[in-house]
Amino acid sequence: MTMTVLERLDAQINKLKHDAKKFDNAKLLDKNRHFRHKQQLFDPHLFSSKSLLLADYVDEIADALSNMPKMTQRNSYTFAVEKISLQLEAIVRVLKATPVWAKENQATRKKYYKKAVQQVMQSSHELYKELSEHHEFERRLNEMVSLRRLQLDKTSTEQASKINLEILALHGRLGRCRKAISAIEDKIQRAEKAK
Known part of the structure; x- marks a missing residue:
């Protein structure tokens, strides 16, 4: 059976939770001067979380997914799916730029996330x-x-x-x-x- 848009997003989030924990445990940002004075990793328009832990942002996406508007509210639903996809892409970009990501078979993961985000957006947008x-x-x-x-x-x-x-x-x-x-x-x- 084919996965629904929400199931696909949920699978991605679960995969990212694991990667985000590894990223946070490696404490890569502690070694980066640029991030020492920052209070958050991402643009406040993209995430409301204020943290230097990637896992907090993944949790925010998981919360957004569990509070998704109903399909009948088409505009709200489409907007929510698009925002979650943008958030996932932002986290993937951070992970791709780190040695943790490089050690974990970069090509495969990059392809998986990009393809999954595209599938989510494509199926929803096309319909x-x-x-x-x-x-x-x-x-x-x-x-x-x-x-x-x-x-x-x-x-x-x-x-x-x-x-x-x-x-x-x-x-x-x-x-x-x-x-x-x-x-x-x-x-x-x-x-x-x-x-």
Whole structure:
């Protein structure tokens, strides 16, 4: 069975918890003059934690994941997924820049995290983008139907049958479009509910 977006993020966070502990235990930042006077590792816009321990930031991401908005709140949900992905990327960048990371088979880990973040973003973005495109298509078809109906009122009997056929064809396309919208919405819900 395919993993849901949330399951993928959770798996990444668990992997990062282990790496963050190793990073913190190595006390690499204690040896770095630049960090001695800092109170936090990351930009305050990205994390609210104020710490020089990487594990604290991973915990913040884990908390954000457990308090994710519901799928029905599309904008909030998408924003939350994007923010978590950015946070994960930021932590991966710190780990990649350290000797701890280099010793731990850098290429494999780099590929794993990059691919996982891309998959999370791609599946979420693509489904919502597809849904948005179909809603826009549905709106345009409805406009075309309304336009043809207005033409129908002002036309001769001869032209009326032609316009009626066009309206019928547009309704057929509208039906297929709505069916596709339902299928995409089901796909989004299945992705979130599948265990």
